[in-house]
Amino acid sequence: MRARPVLAAALLAGAWLGLSAPLPAAQDRGETERKLDAIKDELRSVAAERRRLEGQRGTAHRELREADEKVGQSNRRLREIEAELAAQREALDELEARRATMQAAMSGQREELAQLVRAAYAQGGDAPLKVLLAQDSVAEANRLLTYHRYMQQDRMKRIRELASRLEALDAVERDIAARRQVLEDSRGRLDAQLATLREDRNAREAVVANLDKRYKSRRDREQALGRDAKGLEQLLARLRAAAAKAEAERRRIAAERAAAAA
Template identity: 55%
Template sequence: MAALRIALAAAVVALALAAPVAAQQQRDAERRLQEVRRELRDVATERRRLEGRRGSAARALRAADERVAAASDALRRTESELADGELALAELAARRGELQQRLAAQRSELAQLLRAAHAIGDHAALKLLLAQDRVGEANRALAYHRYLQRQRARRIRDLATELSELDAVEREIAERREALDQARERQRRQLAELERERGQRAGTVAELEQRHADRRDRENALGR
């Protein structure tokens, strides 16, 4: 009986000693559970916040893409207009060369006619004295030369007018080209700035995507 009482007493003592340890373990488990739940709530809240930021960043990136595309189209149109202007100037330069050659030829012919008419005029009186029957022929030749002179002079005036009009067109195209050159430089700078901004927004989207994925993985791990 004494041995039994001793065994019972030992058991009671053991239970008394084990009870605080079990209680502490229970409290520790509950505390860890609360910490996990709190972290899970925090992670879920952060994930939802990142979803909102990610959506806003993605919309901003799409808008940046549209601005870059619009700026690229505008730059291409400007460069196309510049190419057309260069072609037009080249065609006008060729036309100018042709007109200048024709003008030089007309002036040369007019100079020859003037010299011939002068020669006929100088010899008209002598011909009148030497051969009365040739006076009419000389007068007709002189009249014909004067007619040719008027024709050449009129043609020269027409060519000069055409060259003057050509000058005006060339000036207009040159002024337009200068304006387009300036516009192209502005558009290039604008496009470079938009592409830089677009790159920054793409980086922001990538960063938010990664952070969101990390929070989702952590949330899944805590929920197991």
């Protein structure tokens, strides 16, 4: 009869030894928890970097839009200046054509006057007197002298008028030329400014492209880590459920053995 209590004690001791022994499932669960913690740490770091890049990316995109607007404004102003220069060139061409016509007319008038002067010189200083003496009547002579003076005065008046108009044209030409020079200077400065703006815009575009690339990389990594974490959480839940089930089964067996040994 003493063998039965000894056997029961041995069975009970074996059951407790089995309960206290390390289980592979517990090791797997611990390893999974460590992996999950590491992934969550990296996930928090990647998410923080992604948010930081998102802010920088928004700022860079806004600055790029502003740079595009500045380039667009400069391009529009440059087109306006080109149109103004074309109009000024056309106006100058028209004025130069008018001046050439007037100069030709004045040249003809001057040639005619020169002929009159040469004729008067050939006749001598007493040409009006000769005209007077060559006539049969004093009235006819006076009429011819008056006509002669009128013709000379008319020619001189027309020459002075042409000269005055040419001076006015020259003044307008100088004004247009000055305005055209101002426009040329403005275009030169605007070309330099536009080149700088385009360079700045291209640099900002490169920054945006780099930030977009880094942001996409961090976003993709964050999503991948999220999937990994979810998978590990599901695995850990299954391992915990299995461990709880195994623990319950061991307790049940231990209880049955203890009851049998009593």
